[in-house]
């Protein structure tokens with residue numbers, strides 16, 4: 001298994017951070033150094049607190065560094081469905097995630113975040129292969145129209161799309177990123193202000209303490225930001241969040257084809273073309289749904305075969321696959337992401353349903369406010 005994003009020179013040059021060296025104490029401890037945990041570290045530092053952050057592996061070696069790199073406004077559900085399911089407060093979440101893109105654009109070096117917009121397609125590129133696919137595509141085209149109407153109604157920029165990839169809509173404010181570069185760059189900016197410790201797996205989180213393989217961190221405030229495997233680390237959340245495997249691949253460079261991240265077939269399949277010309281393609285989880293409810297994070301032939309076909313459809317011709325990988329993501333039983341006080345001073349976030357690049361940092365900041373000030377999480381999060 002090799003991760004396509006890791007070919008970037010910035011990732012290759014990552015020198016690593018030391019593991020925890022024995023017992024330690026701080027005002028706050030953050031467990032999990034993906035994009036959510038790093039946002040929590042930053043929020044805690046901005047309150048003037050001392051912070052220890054720990055991760056079982058490298059910074060963003062989990063989903064945060066292995067995902068599609070889509071920075072899409074809003075929650076996992078299309079806006080019209082999310083409003084119907086969670087109420088109008090979800091529009092606030094949409095605005096928070098757009099603001100998160102602006103923040104990231106301001107702090108990341110030029111070129112890391114590309115303000116490309118995104119396309120939602122009805123179906124996948126190319127002609128429908130059979131009557132079932134054609135029918136599904138027509139149903140999805142209707143859903144795209146309802147989705148775009150909800151965006152317009154709430155003042156979010158959206159344009160109809162009818163082009164070489166198919167039909168759907170274009171959202172100009174969305175963005176694309178190499179997710180590993182995003183997270184490592186943010187960690188680089190925090191490492192001199194917080195004690196960030198890699199290769200430090202946590203076995204237990206309690207009020208006031210975090211037990212790791214290399215010592216115990218004593219801290220009155222603990223933010224748990226692990227998303228995938230959250231149900232393992234915080235067993236009382238086992239009924240509320242479940243871990244699934246999501247898979248991706250990266251191709252050899254192809255001719256310019258995708259100007260922005262593209263997702264289709266009800267969002268199950270997705271691809272972006274990196275600045276290196278390679279296609280980064282994921283999806284197919286629904287094709288092997290039961291098998292993908294797993295803590296394993298290795299790619300499998302079934303899902304990889306599906307996304308290889310998606311890659312060819314996105315490319316408009318045959319592709320050569322260079323990397324295949326997978327990672328764990330947390331799915332919320334309630335639909336809304338979790339921001340839950342699990343013990344005195346301990347708040348856990350996660351359950352982003354495979355769409356946590358922006359929602360995760362929003363939830364992590366809410367967790368910090370909950371833990372420090374007792375501010376109840378906003379209604380688009382499940383407390």
Ligand SMILES: Cc1cc2nc3c(=O)[nH]c(=O)nc-3n(C[C@H](O)[C@H](O)[C@H](O)COP(=O)(O)OP(=O)(O)OC[C@H]3O[C@@H](n4cnc5c(N)ncnc54)[C@H](O)[C@@H]3O)c2cc1C
Pocket residue numbers: 031032033034035036037054055056057058059060061062063064065066067068069070071072200201202203225226227228229233245246247248282326327328329350352353354355356357358360
């Ligand atoms: C293949 C794939 C594609 C995706 N595509 C997109 C996308 O395009 N856009 C989008 O918005 N979202 C996408 N997602 C979802 C997104 O990656 C996640 O929602 C997001 O990364 C969650 O961030 P996080 O920081 O909360 O958790 P993670 O990224 O999962 O990071 C958690 C960290 O916690 C660490 N950890 C776990 N257990 C322990 C422990 N016991 N002790 C110490 N550390 C621990 C892990 O090592 C990891 O580094 C995708 C996910 C996958 C897997």
